[in-house]
Amino acid sequence: MLEINPARLWQSLMDLAQIGATEKGGVRRLTLTDTDRRGRDQFVAWCKEAGMTVEVDGIGNIFGRRAGTEADALPVAMGSHLDSQPSGGKFDGAYGVMAGLEVVRTLNDAGIRTRAPIEVAAWTNEEGSRFVPTLMGSGVFAGVHPLTEVLNQKDVEGISVRDALNQIGYAGKALPHKLGAYFEAHIEQGPVLEQTKTTIGVVQGALGQRWFDVAITGQDSHAGPTPMETRKDALLAASRLVIEVNRIATAFPDYARGTVGFMQVEPNSRNVVPGEVRMTVDFRNAKDATLSAMVEELERNVVSIEKETRTEITLQEVVYFPPSEFAPDLVDSVREGSKKFGYSHRDIVSGAAHDAVYMARIAPTAMVFVPCEGGISHNEIENARPEDIAAGCNVLLHAVLGRAGSA
Amino acid sequence: MLEINPARLWQSLMDLAQIGATEKGGVRRLTLTDTDRRGRDQFVAWCKEAGMTVEVDGIGNIFGRRAGTEADALPVAMGSHLDSQPSGGKFDGAYGVMAGLEVVRTLNDAGIRTRAPIEVAAWTNEEGSRFVPTLMGSGVFAGVHPLTEVLNQKDVEGISVRDALNQIGYAGKALPHKLGAYFEAHIEQGPVLEQTKTTIGVVQGALGQRWFDVAITGQDSHAGPTPMETRKDALLAASRLVIEVNRIATAFPDYARGTVGFMQVEPNSRNVVPGEVRMTVDFRNAKDATLSAMVEELERNVVSIEKETRTEITLQEVVYFPPSEFAPDLVDSVREGSKKFGYSHRDIVSGAAHDAVYMARIAPTAMVFVPCEGGISHNEIENARPEDIAAGCNVLLHAVLGRAGSA
Numbered sequence: 156m157l158e159i160n161p162a163r164l165w166q167s168l169m170d171l172a173q174i175g176a177t178e179k180g181g182v183r184r185l186t187l188t189d190t191d192r193r194g195r196d197q198f199v200a201w202c203k204e205a206g207m208t209v210e211v212d213g214i215g216n217i218f219g220r221r222a223g224t225e226a227d228a229l230p231v232a233m234g235s236h237l238d239s240q241p242s243g244g245k246f247d248g249a250y251g252v253m254a255g256l257e258v259v260r261t262l263n264d265a266g267i268r269t270r271a272p273i274e275v276a277a278w279t280n281e282e283g284s285r286f287v288p289t290l291m292g293s294g295v296f297a298g299v300h301p302l303t304e305v306l307n308q309k310d311v312e313g314i315s316v317r318d319a320l321n322q323i324g325y326a327g328k329a330l331p332h333k334l335g336a337y338f339e340a341h342i343e344q345g346p347v348l349e350q351t352k353t354t355i356g357v358v359q360g361a362l363g364q365r366w367f368d369v370a371i372t373g374q375d376s377h378a379g380p381t382p383m384e385t386r387k388d389a390l391l392a393a394s395r396l397v398i399e400v401n402r403i404a405t406a407f408p409d410y411a412r413g414t415v416g417f418m419q420v421e422p423n424s425r426n427v428v429p430g431e432v433r434m435t436v437d438f439r440n441a442k443d444a445t446l447s448a449m450v451e452e453l454e455r456n457v458v459s460i461e462k463e464t465r466t467e468i469t470l471q472e473v474v475y476f477p478p479s480e481f482a483p484d485l486v487d488s489v490r491e492g493s494k495k496f497g498y499s500h501r502d503i504v505s506g507a508a509h510d511a512v513y514m515a516r517i518a519p520t521a522m523v524f525v526p527c528e529g530g531i532s533h534n535e536i537e538n539a540r541p542e543d544i545a546a547g548c549n550v551l552l553h554a555v556l557g558r559a560g561s562a
Numbered sequence: 563m564l565e566i567n568p569a570r571l572w573q574s575l576m577d578l579a580q581i582g583a584t585e586k587g588g589v590r591r592l593t594l595t596d597t598d599r600r601g602r603d604q605f606v607a608w609c610k611e612a613g614m615t616v617e618v619d620g621i622g623n624i625f626g627r628r629a630g631t632e633a634d635a636l637p638v639a640m641g642s643h644l645d646s647q648p649s650g651g652k653f654d655g656a657y658g659v660m661a662g663l664e665v666v667r668t669l670n671d672a673g674i675r676t677r678a679p680i681e682v683a684a685w686t687n688e689e690g691s692r693f694v695p696t697l698m699g700s701g702v703f704a705g706v707h708p709l710t711e712v713l714n715q716k717d718v719e720g721i722s723v724r725d726a727l728n729q730i731g732y733a734g735k736a737l738p739h740k741l742g743a744y745f746e747a748h749i750e751q752g753p754v755l756e757q758t759k760t761t762i763g764v765v766q767g768a769l770g771q772r773w774f775d776v777a778i779t780g781q782d783s784h785a786g787p788t789p790m791e792t793r794k795d796a797l798l799a800a801s802r803l804v805i806e807v808n809r810i811a812t813a814f815p816d817y818a819r820g821t822v823g824f825m826q827v828e829p830n831s832r833n834v835v836p837g838e839v840r841m842t843v844d845f846r847n848a849k850d851a852t853l854s855a856m857v858e859e860l861e862r863n864v865v866s867i868e869k870e871t872r873t874e875i876t877l878q879e880v881v882y883f884p885p886s887e888f889a890p891d892l893v894d895s896v897r898e899g900s901k902k903f904g905y906s907h908r909d910i911v912s913g914a915a916h917d918a919v920y921m922a923r924i925a926p927t928a929m930v931f932v933p934c935e936g937g938i939s940h941n942e943i944e945n946a947r948p949e950d951i952a953a954g955c956n957v958l959l960h961a962v963l964g965r966a967g968s969a
Contacts (some may be wrong), residue, residue, distance in 0.1 A: 345787025362786060366832065376937060378821035378844050379769060379913030380752025383812045385937075390822055391808050394801035401798050405790045414785035415797055416832045418825065425773065425823045425842035427940075435832035437785050506786030530783060530792075533834075 156495065157265055159552055161545035164257040168544070171197060171237075171253060172245040181535025182245055186238035186280035186291075187215070187316065192323035194237045198252060198277055205259050207275070211327025213302050214295040215279040215320050218329070221259050223272035224562035229335030231269075231559040232518075233258060233551060234276030235510060236292070240284055244537020246342045246527065246544075252277050254340040254548040258555055270560035271335055278510045279325075285310045286319075293510035296331050297517045336485060336558045337514035340523040340547045342539050344507055346530030354546045355493040356503035356524030357486060361512045362410055362439035363446045363478030369396065373466040375422055375430030390420055390429040392464040399456050400436055403449050410504050411449060412439040436470070441478050441504050479512045482519035488557050489521050492550035521554065523547045563902065564672055566959055568952035571664040575951070578604060578644075578660060579652040588942025589652055593645035593687035593698075594622065594726035601644045602732060605659060605684055612666050614682070618734025620709050621702040622686040622727050625736070628666050630679040631969035636742030638676075638966040639925075640665060640958060641683030642917060643699070647691050651944020653749045653934065653951075659684050661747040661955040665962055677967035678742055685917045686732075692717045693726075700917035703738050704924045743892060743965045744921040747930040747954045749946050751914055753937030761953050762900040763910035763931025764893060768919045769817055769846035770853045770885030776803065780873040782829055782837030797827055797836040799871040806863050807843055810856050817911050818856060819846040843877070848885050848911050886919045889926030895964050896928050899957035928961065930954045 174194045175184035184190045195217060202209050202219030210218045220230065235251020255275035262269070278296070283289030286308045294300045306317040320326035343349075348356050373387035397415045404413025414437040421431040436453070440446035457468050493500035503524055505511075514520045525547035528538035581601045582591035591597045602624060609616050609626030617625045627637065642658020662682035669676070685703070690696030693715045701707045713724040727733035750756075755763050780794035804822045811820030821844040828838040843860070847853035864875050900907035910931055912918075921927045932954035935945035 343787060344784050345789070346783070346792050347787075347789065350792065364786070376753070377751050377914060377939060378819065378823055379771070379846055379915070380750060380754070381819075381913065381937065382752070382754065382817075383808065383819060385753050385757065388808070388821075390804055390825065394804035397797055397801035398805070401790065401795070410789075412785065412788075412790060414795075414833065414835055416785055416827075416834045416836060417830050418797065418827045419830075420823075420825045423824050423826075426821065426844050427823045428821055429823060437833050439786055506788065507784060508786070530788065532784060 157261065157552065159257050159261045159545060159548045161541060163260065164253060164545060164548055165541045167201070167253045167256065168245060168249060171249050175239065177242065177535050179535040181537065182239045182243050183241055184237065184239040185241065185285045186282065187285065187319035187323055189323065191238055192325065195277065195325060198237060201256055202275065205256065205263060207259065210329040211325055212296065212329040212331065213327060214292050214305060215325040215327065216292040216296055217277040219275040221273040223269050223559065225270045228271035229333050230272040230274045231336045231555055232274040232276050232334045233338045233555060234278060235339050235341060236278045236281035238280055238282050240282050240533045242535050244532055244534060246537055246539050247344065247532045248281055250342055250544065251340045254551050257548050258552045261552055268562040269556065270562050273555065273559055281510055286316050290508060290510055290513055293513040297513040299513055334518040337511060337518050337520045338523065338551055338554055339509055339511040340551045341509060342527035342532060343524040343530065344527060344532040347503060348524060348526035349530060351501060352499065353501045354498040354525065354543055355500035355550055357490045357493065357500055358481060358522035358524055359486060359502055359504050360441065360478060360480040361505040361508060362412065362441055363443055364474060364476040364508065365438045365446055365450055365472060366474035367436040368471045368473050369434045369436055370469045371432040371466050373430050373464070376428045378426040378428055381428055386428050387465045388428050389432040389466055392460050392466040392468060393418060393432040393434055395460045395464065399453060403452050407440065407445055407449050409440050409442040409445040411445065412506060413449065439506060443478055446478065476508055476512065479515040481515060481521045485519050485521035485554065488554040489523050489550055492553040495553060496546065496549055498546050498550070523550050564668065564959065566664050566668045566952060566955045568948060570667065571660060571952060571955055572948045574608070574660045574663065575652060575656060578656050582646065584649065584942050586942040588944065589646045589650050590648055591644065591646040592648065592692045593689065594692065594723065594730055596730065598645055599730035602684065605644060608663055609682065612663065612670055614666065617736040618732055619703065619736040619738065620734060621699050621712060622732040622734065623699040623703055624684040626682040628680040630676050630966065632677050635678035636740050637679040637681045638743045638962055639681040639683050639741045640745045640962060641685060642746050642748060643685045643688035645687055645689050647689050647940045649942050651939055651941060653944055653946050654751065654939050655688055657749055657951065658747045661958050664955050665959045668959055675969040676963065677969050680962065680966055688917055693723050697915060697917055697920055700920040704920040706920055741925040744918060744925050744927045745930065745958055745961055746916055746918040747958045748916060749934035749939060750931040750937065751934060751939040754910060755931060755933035756935070756937060758908060759906065760908045761905040761932065761950055762907035762957055764897045764900065764907055765888060765929035765931055766893060766909055766911050767848060767885060767887040768912040768915060769819065769848055770850055771881060771883040771915065772845045772853055772857055772879060773881035774843040775878045775880050776841045776843055777876045778839040778873050780837050780871065783835045785833040785835055788835055793835050794872045795835050796839040796873055799867050799873040799875060800825060800839040800841055802867045802871065806860060810859050814847065814852055814856050816847050816849040816852040818852065819913060820856065846913060850885055853885065883915055883919065886922040888922060888928045892926050892928035892961065895961040896930050896957055899960040902960060903953065903956055905953050930957050
């Protein structure tokens with residue numbers, strides 16, 4: 156049975172991780188910086204070594220292309236991103252791109268030609284650390300964001316995406332093109348696979364997300380002389396809200412998640428009853444209707460919290476991603492590949508957004524998850540086991556080959 | 563019936579408020595600064611105009627003294643402080659000192675001599691904004707803090723209390739002396755008197771205080787991929803604790819108060835489950851046993867919160883003030899004075915610490931509270947009504963006169 160070369164894949168990941176390597180073993184390769192440029196150059200060089208043609212589009216997405224035997228067949232694409240968080244790891248994004256490259260190398264070694272062309276995509280600025288929005292390159296490619304609008308986005312130093320692309324030489328001319336299918340291999344970034352000792356996550360889709368900015372207004376007052384019953388404690392209201400968000404996410408079905416990750420208290424002094432709190436709410440769910448029901452339940456409870464704490468609470472929605480369901484036949488091919496190799500596998504959803512979420516809007520899409528150590532990512536200590544990395548790539552290889560068809 | 567001169571008292575307060583006046587109508591007169599020096603100089607000048615002798619002790623406390631007819635009688639003292647918060651008001655502290663001065667002026671005008679000497683004290687650094695500890699001058703006078711230790715305390719710029727005292731010329735030589743009684747007039751700094759339309763608060767004592775620094779350690783993780791049941795959300799634990807602190811303070815008797823005024827979340831990013839929270843707990847109660855019971859109940863509940871949220875919580879006690887009970891006969895004299903003038907009055911406790919709390923350890927002590935607008939203090943908009951300010955001073959006058967005895 157056709158298998159990828161585990162050592163070569165691992166070595167490519169480690170070589171790539173040298174570009175922007177941090178002291179703690181992580182990677183800092185912020186999008187469209189010179190470090191990112193070096194990562195891109197390395198990827199392009201490897202693509203060419205593997206006999207692929209390379210194109211760059213207007214937002215800097217890179218496509219390595221291995222020709223198929225049928226000129227008109229839509230390409231079967233793989234990919235992910237090369238940019239990292241400010242203190243990121245070696246695998247987030249890089250794995251999906253290097254796994255795609257390894258699939259091509261394996262096909263080359265085996266002398267296999269495919270009916271449909273095969274592409275390996277490196278999407279620009281998935282992380283959104285330097286420029287917003289996140290998933291920028293795949294968003295432009297999928298027609299979610301107009302190119303010119305995104306090119307005008309600026310980082311904190313006032314440098315535009317357009318200027319940054321020009322500066323690193325990745326402002327390309329290629330136009331968006333149609334894809335026959337899209338596969339993305341990725342570390343899970345969560346604990347489920349590791350905790351259940353599972354090698355392959357068969358990703359059903361990605362959770363929908365609704366994000367809110369919350370402002371709570373009470374009245375700051377002296378902690379000593381102010382009796383409990385006359386207080387307007389914004390932090391008490393905020394705490395009630397945190398518990399409510401967690402209760403809702405625990406009570407609702409369909410992979411419900413609810414997080415308050417950010418909170419700022421004013422005046423934040425130990426002997427002053429807080430008069431103001433700003434916080435965030437992040438709700439996720441696999442089903443849009445359930446996601447809406449979670450939000451409605453929170454909004455209902457906000458009214459009672461306001462009344463009981465004598466505060467005013469405003470919720471403003473700032474992000475909405477609908478849930479994405481991946482293509483059932485592609486998802487099946489990931490499951491079948493796992494079975495073929497005897498890898499333990501389980502159905503899973505992606506709690507985070509990935510470039511695949513936008514690809515799913517324009518092409519049949521699936522993802523392959525592999526475990527990462529402690530479920531940790533977006534961190535320099537992010538880690539994964541070579542055997543899992545290889546397993547995910549083997550599954551990817553067979554799924555892609557099945558879709559592209561041996562010639 | 564002997565009455566103070568309301569216009570003169572008000573004018574002295576307004577004149578004093580010119581020293582360090584802020585644009586928003588407040589006062590910034592940080593302890594031992596040149597602004598504080600000007601406030602002190604003004605007070606000393608007024609004392610001398612009123613025929614008092616003036617002494618300054620080693621920590622810069624100022625004592626204006628009006629002689630009594632009995633050479634051995636212990637002085638009956640009044641006072642408070644002249645320093646303010648960085649953005650303070652016109653009345654906090656200043657009122658107690660100016661009211662003492664007005665009592666002396668009134669006795670002078672009426673030609674009344676007293677058996678015991680009368681003193682007006684201005685205690686150094688009550689606020690603790692520039693140098694810790696708070697209540698510095700009264701603490702040294704009452705023997706709570708050794709003088710040399712306190713003189714070595716430094717502000718954020720590295721200037722010691724000793725140097726600051728020398729620089730403004732208020733490093734005195736007077737030694738602590740015995741007091742026969744101590745009275746302090748003060749704005750309430752809380753909402754009770756205003757809300758109950760009461761003119762005089764007959765202060766029974768001050769709440770005891772136990773302050774804690776709390777550290778909560780969970781595990782930060784990605785808000786999307788991390789299922790609710792595996793999270794170690796430090797902010798969820800912190801929120802449970804906030805609600806517990808408020809529940810305990812509402813459930814316990816004896817003027818129980820509980821406040822979480824400060825909270826800091828790490829990494830404080832909207833799509834990351836918080837791994838760490840630092841927060842504070844401020845418990846107050848009129849009875850030491852009840853105060854301890856509140857702490858014990860919190861500690862018990864911390865154990866269940868830890869278990870249920872899979873976090874670790876440490877509480878470290880950083881401040882303990884036992885409750886102070888004021889002298890019943892002096893408290894009675896405040897109540898009687900209110901009745902004599904027909905002022906509405908009610909028993910009240912001081913939720914905040916005052917210099918009177920330390921005086922209560924070495925002499926019979928009482929306080930007179932008057933309402934302040936909206937219960938607000940430590941703020942430039944701190945305000946009080948002239949008629950209430952005058953009423954409190956009338957009550958003070960008669961309480962002091964009763965204790966010092968007409969000669």
